[in-house]
Amino acid sequence: SDSRREGWREIVNRKLRFPSELLDAIQEGDLSRVQQLLQGSDGILQQQADSEDRAWREALNLAIRVGGGEITGTLLRYVKFDFRQIHEALLVAVDTNQPQVVKLLLDRLDQEKSIKMDIKSFSLAFFDRSIDNARFAPGVTPLTLACEKDLYEIVDMLVQKGHAIPRPHKISCTCLECSNGRKYDLLKFSLFRINTYKGIASRAYLSITSEDAMLTAFKLCRELQRLSCKEPEFKPEYLSLELLSQEFAFELLGMCRNQSEVTAVLNDLGDSEEEEEELDSQAFEEGIPNLARLRLAVNYNQKKFVAHPICQQVLSSIWCGNLSGWRGSNTLWKFFVSCSIFLTMPLLCLVYWIAPKSWVGKMLKIPVIKFLLHSASYLWFLIFLLVESLFLEHKHHIFLGRNQTVWENSLHMVWVAGFFWYECKEVWIEGLHSYLLDLWNCLDIVILSLYLASFALRVLVAGRGHLHCLDAPSSPECYYFTRAGRHEWQPEDPQFVAEVLFAVTSMLSFTRLAYILPAHESLGTLQISIGKMIDDMIRFMFILMIILTAFLCGLNNTYVYYQESQRLGNFNETFQFLFWTMFGMEEYSVVDMPQYGLAEFVGRALYGIFTIVMVIVLLNMLIAMITNSFQKIEDDADVEWKFARSKLYLSYFREGLTLPVPFNVIPTPKSLFYSVRGIVRFVCCSKPKRQQDYPPIPTIDVGLGGKSCRSYRLQVIKALVQRYIDTARREFEESRRKDLGNRITELNKSVSRLHAEVKRLHHSLPAHPAPASPLDGASVLHRYILRVQDNVQNFSQAAGSSGPGSPAQVMVHQDGARLFDPRAAWVMVEREGEQGPEDLFEVCLSRGPAQWHRTSTRHCHAGDPASGPGSECCRVLGEGVDSSSRAQLHVMLEWDRQAAQ
Ligand SMILES: [Zn+2]
Structure with a gap:
C-alpha cells in the first residue's frame, strides 16, 4: 500500500507541479518546448497554493506580454485556468493592447459557461x-x-x-x-x-x-x-x-459636417420626459429653432461647448435673423441704428401694436432689434429716474410736507408696472424653477418689490389721510396725514420709509444695465471679472469682520471706563474710528490718554497692531486675490465672454415679450384676439386641436412625426x-x-528573421562544405541590411518633420518590449556629419539584466533593474535628429552563437 500511496502522491504532484522551465521557454518563444512541458500535466484545476497560483498566472501573463499568440493559445489549451487567473490575463492583454489575445481569452471564458x-x-x-x-x-x-x-x-x-x-x-x-x-x-x-x-x-x-x-x-x-x-x-x-x-x-x-446635422444635434434634447415637458412649455418664435441642447449646455455650464465655433455661428445667425448685413457692418452704422431706435422707440412700438405682422413688426421681432429696443426702453427708464430726481431738487418745497399727490412723484411706476408684467410673463413662459436659476431675475424681484413697497407706503399715507378726514375733518389724525410738517412726523412715518426705499431702489436700478454689457466684448469681459472680484470680496469680508470685531471688542474694553473724557468707549464710536482708520482718515491722537499710562499704552498698542494687520496684511491680500481672479478670467476671456453672450442671446430667442416695457401693459389687438378665441373655444367645448408648441425644425422632414x-x-x-x-x-x-519605439520593433522583427535564416544556413553548412556558402550568407545579410535600411531611412524623414534639431528621447517600457526578440542584438545608427560620420544613436536589446550582452554602446542601458526576470526594457536615446541630416545606416548584428547552436 506504501508504494500505491507513493504512486498516488506522484500523480498529484505531477498534476500540480509547475514546470520551472516553462517561464524560460515562454520567454524564448519556444513553442515546441512549451508544448512538451505542458503535455505532462493534464489540466490543472484544483485550488492551488498561493505560490503555485502566482507562477501559473505569471506564465500566462508572460506569454501574453512576449506577444506569442500561439504560446498563449497552447497554454490555454493544455491548462485549465480559473476565472481569476483569466481575469488577470485579460488585464494584461488589455494593458498591452492585443485585441486578438483578448478575443482568445473571452472565447475561452465562453467555453467555460459551465463554471457558472x-x-x-x-x-x-x-x-x-x-x-x-x-x-x-x-x-x-x-x-x-x-x-x-x-x-x-x-x-x-x-x-x-x-x-x-x-x-x-x-x-x-x-x-x-x-x-x-x-x-x-x-x-x-x-x-x-x-x-x-x-x-x-x-x-x-x-x-x-x-x-x-x-x-x-x-x-x-x-x-x-x-x-x-x-x-x-x-x-x-x-x-x-x-x-x-x-x-x-x-x-x-x-x-459635424453640415448644417442639418448641427440643427439636429442642437435642437433636439430627446431626453427623459420631464425635461421634454419643461421644454414644451417654452414656446418659440416662428423660424427660431428651440436650441434645446444648447440651452441645456448653458444650464449645465458647459462653457467650452457653448463657445464652440459651431454653436456661436448658429447663435449669431439667429441673432441677426434676416438682417444678414448687420454682422459685417461697421461700428458707426451700428451706433447710428441704435441711436435711431432709441429715439424712435415709441413710434416703432405704436406700429408694432397696430400691425404686428407688418414689415416693421417683423423687423422688431429679429432678436438683435428686439434687444436694442428693450435696451432703449431701459435707458429711457433710467433717464426718467434722473429727471425725476432733478425735478425733486428744483421743486423741493412741494415735497417737504404731505401736500403732493401720490402721482406727482410716482410717474416711474408706469415703467415698474411694465416690468412687473414682463417678469410675470417670463415666469409663465420659462417656469418658476428655471426663472429663479438666473440670479439676475432674483435681483429683478428685489428691485420690483422695493418699488412696489415704496409705492404702497405712499398710497397708505394718502389713503389714511383721506379716510380720517372723511370721518372727522378736524381730528388730529386728519391733520397728521394731510397737513403736518416734516418736523412733526414720527420717526417711523411711512413716508420716511417710502422715500428711503425709493432712494435705494433707484440706485439698484442701474445695476440692471449689467445685463446689456455682455453684448460688447471688452465691457462683457470686464463685467465678468468684476463679478468674480465681488465673489472674492464677500469671502474676504468674512475674515475682515472677524478681525474688526476682535479689535472693536479689545479697544472698547480698554476705554469703556473713561467714557466721560474719551471719544472711544462706546461701540458706535469705536466702530467708526476703526472703520475710517482702515482708509487712513482718522487722527491717531484719539487713543491718547496721558493721565492713565497703562491703559493708554495698551490702547496705543492695539491700535498699532490693528493698523498693521488691516492696512498692510489684509488690504494687500485683497488686492492679490483680486489680481489673481482677474488674471484667471483674462486667461480664458474669450470663452467666458462668449458664454455670457450666448446666455444673453438665448434670452432674446423667445416667443412674445416683443414690446418693450412701458408699452407691454397695454393689451395688443393680437392678444385680445387670442384671448377671445380662447374663451370662445372654451365655451363651445370644442376640443381645440393640440397644436405644436413650437414649429418643427425646418431642416428635418416636416412630414414625419x-x-x-x-x-x-x-x-x-x-x-x-x-x-x-x-x-x-x-x-x-x-x-x-511616427513612434521611434515602434520603428525599432519593426526593425527588430527583421533582425530576428535574419537570425532565423542565418541559423538555418548554419545548420546546412556541414552539408555544403563548398566555398559557395559564405557567399550565400553574405547575400542573405545584404538583403536584410537593405530592408532595415529602408525602414530606418523612412524613420529619419518622419522624425525630421517633427522639428529641426529637436533632441528625440524615447523610452520604451514594457508596453513596447513585448514584441522584442528575446535574443540580444544591437543596432547602431550613424549620421553623416560635416566631419565624417558621427554617432546618432545606439540601440540595445536585451533579455534581462542577467543575460545582458555587453557591447560598445554609449547611450544604452540594461533593463530596468527593478523589474523581475522576464520583463524587458529597452532604452533608446537619440541625439540631434534633424530634418537636414541625411541618415546613413549601419546595421551590425551580434548574436549569441552558443544559443544558436
Ligand atoms: Zn451601495
Missing part, C-alpha cells in the same frame, strides 16, 4: 488578493482599463460580450455591497470608485456604450462636479475627468461618434507610425 461565471464576477475581482498589485490599480476590470486607455476595439469587444461598468453607489451608501467593500479594505474601496469613474468618463466608453454620447457627457460632467465637492480627497481627479468629458462633447460637436425626428437625431449622434472613433484611430495609427 457571469459578467458580474468581474467587479467581484475587487476581492482578489493575489492579483498583480504592482501593475494594476485596485478595482480595475478589463473594461475599465480598456476604457481608460481608449482602446476602442477592445472596448467594443468587451461590451458586445455583455461587460458593463456599473455606476458606483453614492458616497454615503450604506447597502451591503458598499459596507462590505469598506470593511474589506477602505483604501481599495475608494480607489475602486475613482478608477470606475475613470472608465465611465473615458471617451471610448462614452462613445461606444451610450445612445446619446453628448447628452451622457453633459450629465456626467454635472455628476463629476458634484462628486468633486462631495469627495474633496479626489477633487483634482474628478475635475480632470470632468474636463475630459467636457472636451469630448466639444470634439464630438466638431465632427416626432418619432422619426428623434431617430434622425440619434442617427446623427451615432454618425458623429463613428467619425470621432475613426479620427481617434487614425491619430493613433499616425502616432504609432
Whole structure:
C-alpha cells in the first residue's frame, strides 16, 4: 500500500507541479518546448497554493506580454485556468493592447459557461488578493482599463460580450455591497470608485456604450462636479475627468459636417420626459429653432461647448435673423441704428401694436432689434429716474410736507408696472424653477418689490389721510396725514420709509444695465471679472469682520471706563474710528490718554497692531486675490465672454415679450384676439386641436412625426461618434507610425528573421562544405541590411518633420518590449556629419539584466533593474535628429552563437 500511496502522491504532484522551465521557454518563444512541458500535466484545476497560483498566472501573463499568440493559445489549451487567473490575463492583454489575445481569452471564458461565471464576477475581482498589485490599480476590470486607455476595439469587444461598468453607489451608501467593500479594505474601496469613474468618463466608453454620447457627457460632467465637492480627497481627479468629458462633447460637436446635422444635434434634447415637458412649455418664435441642447449646455455650464465655433455661428445667425448685413457692418452704422431706435422707440412700438405682422413688426421681432429696443426702453427708464430726481431738487418745497399727490412723484411706476408684467410673463413662459436659476431675475424681484413697497407706503399715507378726514375733518389724525410738517412726523412715518426705499431702489436700478454689457466684448469681459472680484470680496469680508470685531471688542474694553473724557468707549464710536482708520482718515491722537499710562499704552498698542494687520496684511491680500481672479478670467476671456453672450442671446430667442416695457401693459389687438378665441373655444367645448408648441425644425422632414425626428437625431449622434472613433484611430495609427519605439520593433522583427535564416544556413553548412556558402550568407545579410535600411531611412524623414534639431528621447517600457526578440542584438545608427560620420544613436536589446550582452554602446542601458526576470526594457536615446541630416545606416548584428547552436 506504501508504494500505491507513493504512486498516488506522484500523480498529484505531477498534476500540480509547475514546470520551472516553462517561464524560460515562454520567454524564448519556444513553442515546441512549451508544448512538451505542458503535455505532462493534464489540466490543472484544483485550488492551488498561493505560490503555485502566482507562477501559473505569471506564465500566462508572460506569454501574453512576449506577444506569442500561439504560446498563449497552447497554454490555454493544455491548462485549465480559473476565472481569476483569466481575469488577470485579460488585464494584461488589455494593458498591452492585443485585441486578438483578448478575443482568445473571452472565447475561452465562453467555453467555460459551465463554471457558472457571469459578467458580474468581474467587479467581484475587487476581492482578489493575489492579483498583480504592482501593475494594476485596485478595482480595475478589463473594461475599465480598456476604457481608460481608449482602446476602442477592445472596448467594443468587451461590451458586445455583455461587460458593463456599473455606476458606483453614492458616497454615503450604506447597502451591503458598499459596507462590505469598506470593511474589506477602505483604501481599495475608494480607489475602486475613482478608477470606475475613470472608465465611465473615458471617451471610448462614452462613445461606444451610450445612445446619446453628448447628452451622457453633459450629465456626467454635472455628476463629476458634484462628486468633486462631495469627495474633496479626489477633487483634482474628478475635475480632470470632468474636463475630459467636457472636451469630448466639444470634439464630438466638431465632427459635424453640415448644417442639418448641427440643427439636429442642437435642437433636439430627446431626453427623459420631464425635461421634454419643461421644454414644451417654452414656446418659440416662428423660424427660431428651440436650441434645446444648447440651452441645456448653458444650464449645465458647459462653457467650452457653448463657445464652440459651431454653436456661436448658429447663435449669431439667429441673432441677426434676416438682417444678414448687420454682422459685417461697421461700428458707426451700428451706433447710428441704435441711436435711431432709441429715439424712435415709441413710434416703432405704436406700429408694432397696430400691425404686428407688418414689415416693421417683423423687423422688431429679429432678436438683435428686439434687444436694442428693450435696451432703449431701459435707458429711457433710467433717464426718467434722473429727471425725476432733478425735478425733486428744483421743486423741493412741494415735497417737504404731505401736500403732493401720490402721482406727482410716482410717474416711474408706469415703467415698474411694465416690468412687473414682463417678469410675470417670463415666469409663465420659462417656469418658476428655471426663472429663479438666473440670479439676475432674483435681483429683478428685489428691485420690483422695493418699488412696489415704496409705492404702497405712499398710497397708505394718502389713503389714511383721506379716510380720517372723511370721518372727522378736524381730528388730529386728519391733520397728521394731510397737513403736518416734516418736523412733526414720527420717526417711523411711512413716508420716511417710502422715500428711503425709493432712494435705494433707484440706485439698484442701474445695476440692471449689467445685463446689456455682455453684448460688447471688452465691457462683457470686464463685467465678468468684476463679478468674480465681488465673489472674492464677500469671502474676504468674512475674515475682515472677524478681525474688526476682535479689535472693536479689545479697544472698547480698554476705554469703556473713561467714557466721560474719551471719544472711544462706546461701540458706535469705536466702530467708526476703526472703520475710517482702515482708509487712513482718522487722527491717531484719539487713543491718547496721558493721565492713565497703562491703559493708554495698551490702547496705543492695539491700535498699532490693528493698523498693521488691516492696512498692510489684509488690504494687500485683497488686492492679490483680486489680481489673481482677474488674471484667471483674462486667461480664458474669450470663452467666458462668449458664454455670457450666448446666455444673453438665448434670452432674446423667445416667443412674445416683443414690446418693450412701458408699452407691454397695454393689451395688443393680437392678444385680445387670442384671448377671445380662447374663451370662445372654451365655451363651445370644442376640443381645440393640440397644436405644436413650437414649429418643427425646418431642416428635418416636416412630414414625419416626432418619432422619426428623434431617430434622425440619434442617427446623427451615432454618425458623429463613428467619425470621432475613426479620427481617434487614425491619430493613433499616425502616432504609432511616427513612434521611434515602434520603428525599432519593426526593425527588430527583421533582425530576428535574419537570425532565423542565418541559423538555418548554419545548420546546412556541414552539408555544403563548398566555398559557395559564405557567399550565400553574405547575400542573405545584404538583403536584410537593405530592408532595415529602408525602414530606418523612412524613420529619419518622419522624425525630421517633427522639428529641426529637436533632441528625440524615447523610452520604451514594457508596453513596447513585448514584441522584442528575446535574443540580444544591437543596432547602431550613424549620421553623416560635416566631419565624417558621427554617432546618432545606439540601440540595445536585451533579455534581462542577467543575460545582458555587453557591447560598445554609449547611450544604452540594461533593463530596468527593478523589474523581475522576464520583463524587458529597452532604452533608446537619440541625439540631434534633424530634418537636414541625411541618415546613413549601419546595421551590425551580434548574436549569441552558443544559443544558436
Ligand atoms: Zn451601495
